[in-house]
Amino acid sequence: MKTVKFDDNIPIYLQIKNYLYHQIITGDLQPGQKLPSIRQLAVQVTANANTVQRSLSEMVAEKVIESQRGKGNFVTLDTDLIQRLKQRLVNEQLAIAYDQLHSLNLNDEEIITEFKKFLNNRGAKDE
Numbered sequence: 321m322k323t324v325k326f327d328d329n330i331p332i333y334l335q336i337k338n339y340l341y342h343q344i345i346t347g348d349l350q351p352g353q354k355l356p357s358i359r360q361l362a363v364q365v366t367a368n369a370n371t372v373q374r375s376l377s378e379m380v381a382e383k384v385i386e387s388q389r390g391k392g393n394f395v396t397l398d399t400d401l402i403q404r405l406k407q408r409l410v411n412e413q414l415a416i417a418y419d420q421l422h423s424l425n426l427n428d429e430e431i432i433t434e435f436k437k438f439l440n441n442r443g444a445k446d447e
Contacts, residue, residue, distance in 0.1 A: 324365040332367055336375040338409075339365065344384065344395055345406045355385065355393040 324339050326332055343349040355361065358376065362369040376393055379385040384405060385393050396402065421431045 324367070326367075333371050333374040333378070336361075336365055336367060336372060337379060340375065340379065341384070341405060341409060344402060345409065349395050351395050351397045351399055351402065353395050354391075355395070357392065 324335060326335055340349070340355075349355065355376075356364065358369050358372050361376075362372045365372065376385060376387075380387050380393070383398070383401060384396055386396055387393050418431065421434070426434065
């Protein structure tokens with residue numbers, strides 16, 4: 321796991337949750353895999369252990385992580401839930417981009433056109 325660079329405008333516990341969501345969605349943390357201890361996570365993400373605990377508690381309540389008394393925290397085995405989490409995060413990012421582009425007075429059709437141009441140019445850079 322990498323160190324998290326925190327944004328001062330967003331609560332740290334939410335940034336830790338998003339970091340762990342990303343790890344789960346990308347497969348860096350597999351379904352059923354044990355998470356590092358709270359203290360280990362706190363050191364890895366350079367945050368207070370209580371802040372990490374808050375993040376994990378919310379993720380347990382969301383059932384993304386399962387807590388097993390005396391054993392630790394584990395990524396859910398529910399791959400459908402992980403897929404729904406991925407879709408939710410994708411939709412959140414698209415909503416942000418959509419709102420920002422609309423604030424530039426682009427209509428839906430212009431946004432789609434610009435996004436297609438962006439993808440084509442990005443693809444050309446990757447070659």
